[in-house]
Amino acid sequence: MPSFDTLSAAQIAAGIAAGDFSATEVARAALDAIDARDDGTRAFLQVSEDLALAAAAQTDKAYAAGDTLPPLAGVPVAFKDNMNLLGTRTTCASRMLEPYQSAYTATCVQRLLDAGATPMGKLNMDEFAFGSTTDSSAFHPTNNPWDTARVPGGSSGGSAAAVAAGEVTIALGSDTGGSIRQPASLCGVVGMKPTYGAVSRYGVVAFGSSLDQVGPFGRRVEDVALAMNALTAGGHDRFDSTSQNCEQDYLAHLNDSIEGRAVGVIPALLEAEGLDAEVKAALQQAADRLADAGARIVEVDLPNMANSIAAYYVLAPCEAFSNLARFDGVRYGYQEPDCATLAEQSSLSRAHGFGAEAKRRQMLGAYLLSSGVYDKYYLAAQKVRTLITADYQRAFQQVDAILMPASPTVAWEHGAISDPAALYLADIYTISNNIAGNCGISVPVCLGEQSGLPVGAQLQGPAFADASLLTFARALERACQMEGTVAPSFAGKGGEL
Amino acid sequence: MKKLAEVLRNWEAVIGLEVHTELTMLETKMFCGCRLSHDDEPNANVCPICLGMPGALPVPNEKAIESIVMAGIATNCEVMRQSMFYRKHYFYPDMAKNFQTTQGPVAFVMHGHLDLEVTGNGAKERPDGTIEKAADGSYIAPIRILRIHMEEDAAKMVHVGGAEGRIGGASESLIDYNRCGTPLVELVTEPDLRTPEEARLFMEKLRQTFLTLGISDCSLENGSMRCDGNISLRRRGETAFGTKTEMKNINSFKSLHDALEYEICRQAEVLEEGGIVYQETRHWEPSRRRTVVMRVKETADDYRMYPDPDLAPFDLSDEFIERCRARVPELPDAKRDRYVSAFGLKRADAAQIAGDPKIASFFEEAAAAVKGKVVPTVANVVVNLLPGRSVTAGQAASLATLLAGDAITFAQAREVLDIVEGTEADPEKVVDERGMRQSTDTGALEGIVDEVLGRCTDQVAQYRSGNKKVLGFLVGQCMKASKGTGNPKLFNQLLAQKLED
Incomplete structure (x- = not known):
């Protein structure tokens, strides 16, 4: 049989249910693929072989007993390393948490396990999810499977790369300002940021609590929809008071026609400075394909979007400062040895445990929240947030989804952008969605004519219209014929079933 | 130092209180499902949430919010439908997240x-x-409450190796997170209190109210109710506030009174000598009856407060508020007034009983078992005989009936209590079995009175020349002659009657 990377999640589950192969064989194939491919991608921080084989054995036992298998039975999945999974460390790719053993399992992880998935391990990321390259991981960078000299994007770069290279079928990432959609675009996979509250945040190490949302990566919209079913199964999570009941069958309307439905475009965005010609061309192509599929393309405007970066880089650092305050070396994580006082221990543990970007954001947050400054920035940013949310509400009265890039450029070479502000500005297409709490998804459209690198298009939908957003994403996927693509230099490398 | 009375003639003391009360009657912590108990092994009642482990999120305890709304209704507060939790940041190991969730x-x-x-x-x-003030010197002091907010308590730190468990000189600090995340309500008064007695009474009334609501065991001694006093002085007639000091370590009503009294006198002395009162936190040392400086506040702390994004803003429904209102029981003042009007209790007795819900329900149970005219005697028994004793309401009722019918004396009632305490014995039976019942047969008693008056001629003469105090001696003689079976009240009456004739 060919490599498991050619199969969809549903095909793997069906194959196991039909007795074509066992979950253990799939797990071993995935371990084999990781072994063969991860030297190139460096997507994994930990491979949880024991957990994978134990979960697969459980699935095989259920099969042997004649039980009805759950929808993700035996599907190899992996998790961004800010998600707690008992039996693994949860490091957030930081020295601060390098030794930290998960004390419990995050709800999102547990729900995938409950759906029968096989946990392959933990994936690399920008330290504490601060970044868009995965280069700020304290351990090692991750490489883009389409060109290993290039970044996979971030902060969920490990998740995007592992899926793009076919090391796993589905991966979870988290998206605070684009950290799922941007790496998905750069790695040529589907990455969805669900509506804020659709997926429980319990057990996901917080960055910006009002912005963070967990979502799936896959090589097919269908796999992402299947993952959404699992992530929302059981509805509201009583451990996350901001979670909502979004349980439904996200496959039910996946292949519905978009005939007559309205897709918004923002012409000014496509004329913005810094937008690659390849990305612009891909977006034009995506709009054409959606129109071919029967959608009405309607011009809309989000007049306050230009202020979204300023608002985001106030709100997110404030929340990050607060959320990361607990890492002081007292109870867990990195503890500076041989300190004379508590103050010395806390400050040196933080000085040596956090990397540069983590410190930069926390210092920024500490300043922005201080008295006398708070009103000027935090409060002002919250007002901008209200304006942006209202912009979207107006736009979504006219259209069902809005089409825009996920990243202004294709993947760049490691180290090519060193100015943090330049990286912040590249978040322009993604962060307003987090600010408003809406849903968004990045779908591969084509390979750039010049670069040969994948280019994605982003679709955004109103809050709680996740199923409808997936319908548009599926329509775009069908038209673009990128479905199931594994990065060529990794496809079929190991992982035979 | 001058005495309080002298100081307060020239100076007005401006006192505000901050009272922290742990909602000890709840089963679980404020934001997680951990058991609420401080008596267990250290760090037995902890979970990822109250330990602030990475990724953990808070979920508010609905019962705690019910409790605080009830506390607000009971203290005449306005219920604010829309409010939020905030994060208050400070780095200290007693707060696992390095921020406290508060409002x-x-x-x-x-x-x-x-x-x-x-x-x-x-x-x-x-x-x-x-x-x-009223003719008897009493007065009503209305004390405004600024707010009561909800927050979580910190862990308990134990400093080992230093003096008196203080951090100075300690070699190790141990942290018990059992208390971390305990639901805590903080009440802040307006600076309306003017004397240490008013402050003491406020705390007492607040404690009675919270006890009646059943939201806390309100133990000052064990720290489930803690009080900080803010105090400043100003010359009588001035309107601007003086510099205040904050008093900590107040673990009894007496401490509160005495610490404020000391601090008022200390500040007056400083000011009268031309000195400056510094804004500082002072520690009350009960053994030495003085306050000492804990720390000087040079700059305001910057806690970087901001709305907690993990906890959605509240919008309390009418239904929720009405449910809380319905759960507020009869409060001490109303109960006191009812006892006075319905049972004819003395106001002081009624207030004392109504102030403690356990005593009040014991009293009501005993009162229900006796005839209406005996109820004030039940109150008398409850207030004067029962403190520190463990008897049933039935026993108290029986005892009150005996007393009201003059069948035993107050002194005998104590004897009876010694016998029945901790048993199921009926005081009435005990009295009969032991022949303690006093004679109320006026004829028999009259004989004794005549005999005593006949032989104590000196005392009779003294009485008749105006020394009415000798009546007590004569009653004693009658009691002796009756071998204790005569009713002293009746002897008293009979003696007085015959002496006046």
């Missing part, structure tokens, strides 16, 4: 008041002319 500018309940009845010697602390 911001809007608390769950705000703008209430408690009216204090200040009577007796305590009322004398307030100089005449500074408030309208």
